[in-house]
Amino acid sequence: MTRIAILGANGRMGKALIRAVAQQDKARLVTAQVRPGNAFVGIDAGTLAGIDPLGLALGPELDPDTQVVIDFTAPDNTALVAKACAERGQALVVGTTGLDAQHKAALAEAAKSVPVVFAPNMSVGVNLLLGLVSLASKVLGDSVDIEVLEAHHRHKKDAPSGTALALGEAAAQALGRDLAQCAVYGREGITGERDRQTIGFATVRAGDIIGEHTVLFAGDGERIELTHKAHNRETFATGAVRAALWLNGRAPGLYDMQDVLGLKA
Numbered sequence: 001m002t003r004i005a006i007l008g009a010n011g012r013m014g015k016a017l018i019r020a021v022a023q024q025d026k027a028r029l030v031t032a033q034v035r036p037g038n039a040f041v042g043i044d045a046g047t048l049a050g051i052d053p054l055g056l057a058l059g060p061e062l063d064p065d066t067q068v069v070i071d072f073t074a075p076d077n078t079a080l081v082a083k084a085c086a087e088r089g090q091a092l093v094v095g096t097t098g099l100d101a102q103h104k105a106a107l108a109e110a111a112k113s114v115p116v117v118f119a120p121n122m123s124v125g126v127n128l129l130l131g132l133v134s135l136a137s138k139v140l141g142d143s144v145d146i147e148v149l150e151a152h153h154r155h156k157k158d159a160p161s162g163t164a165l166a167l168g169e170a171a172a173q174a175l176g177r178d179l180a181q182c183a184v185y186g187r188e189g190i191t192g193e194r195d196r197q198t199i200g201f202a203t204v205r206a207g208d209i210i211g212e213h214t215v216l217f218a219g220d221g222e223r224i225e226l227t228h229k230a231h232n233r234e235t236f237a238t239g240a241v242r243a244a245l246w247l248n249g250r251a252p253g254l255y256d257m258q259d260v261l262g263l264k265a
């Protein structure tokens with residue numbers, strides 16, 4: 001039985017994670033953390049998540065017996081959590097997106113002493129899509145224009161999504177390009193003709209869209225569109241819980257969902 005703590009338990013993903021852990025026989029929820037003073041402190045985690053009571057109240061304290069921490073919060077907090085997990089010897093699953101180089105360095109540092117899974121998208125489908133994008137990029141090469149399109153709900157704070165950036169990175173790597181040099185984030189005004197070496201990103205924020213990503217490979221006379229659409233947040237949450245079970249007892253290191261799902265060659 002893997003003892004799991006969920007951080008940001010009152011968030012959209014936090015609630016989906018509570019449901020996912022409750023459904024998993026091999027996992028037990030020992031902490032559903034919210035910030036001190038949060039309106040939900042003391043409420044049962046199951047009740048908040050819309051399932052039967054779990055006998056575990058939301059609160060700011062972390063159960064010291066926690067084996068794996070699951071963090072879907074915000075970049076600055078995630079970096080602090082990584083440091084704390086390393087100090088306490090707890091494994092960490094990070095789904096938070098919008099991390100900059102310093103935040104990522106904090107994860108890498110923690111991964112020297114505890115096992116960490118970090119992935120901008122925990123769904124099986126998106127992790128399969130990363131491989132398909134790599135393959136399509138290699139086959140089509142420089143004969144196509146590559147654009148990454150993404151759409152999310154109006155509350156999302158970062159753009160482009162972490163998944164869109166990972167898809168762009170998969171294409172760039174397959175083509176031997178440096179994404180930092182070839183990415184174009186939106187266009188406006190007299191942009192001039194498109195440079196085929198660039199990888200474009202387009203972002204939509206609207207309503208309650210859970211998460212949709214398309215990678216477009218457009219050539220002369222034809223195009224391929226590889227699309228993933230998440231129908232609910234359970235698809236991410238069950239992936240995160242799967243990662244937590246996979247991580248428990250593993251050697252320190254920085255892993256991703258490709259490792260968890262056995263998708264690496």
Ligand SMILES: NC(=O)C1=CN([C@@H]2O[C@H](COP(=O)(O)OP(=O)(O)OC[C@H]3O[C@@H](n4cnc5c(N)ncnc54)[C@H](OP(=O)(O)O)[C@@H]3O)[C@@H](O)[C@H]2O)C=CC1
Nearest residue numbers: 008011012013072073074077095096097119120121122236
């Ligand atoms: N990897 C994946 O598969 C997925 C990743 N995500 C990512 O997960 C993250 C959360 O998304 P979502 O659940 O929609 O967001 P929400 O805004 O619904 O939830 C965020 C949670 O984090 C807490 N939080 C925010 N800032 C801090 C902080 N500084 N310290 C402590 N707690 C904090 C919030 O608490 P409070 O309410 O008190 O502010 C809230 O509980 C985003 O980065 C998103 O992109 C989302 C879906 C899938």
Ligand SMILES: O=C(O)C1=N[C@H](C(=O)O)C[C@H](O)C1
Nearest residue numbers: 097120121156161162163211
């Ligand atoms: O904020 C979200 O909701 C999501 N964020 C992740 C991202 O930035 O890629 C994953 C998913 O698409 C939902």
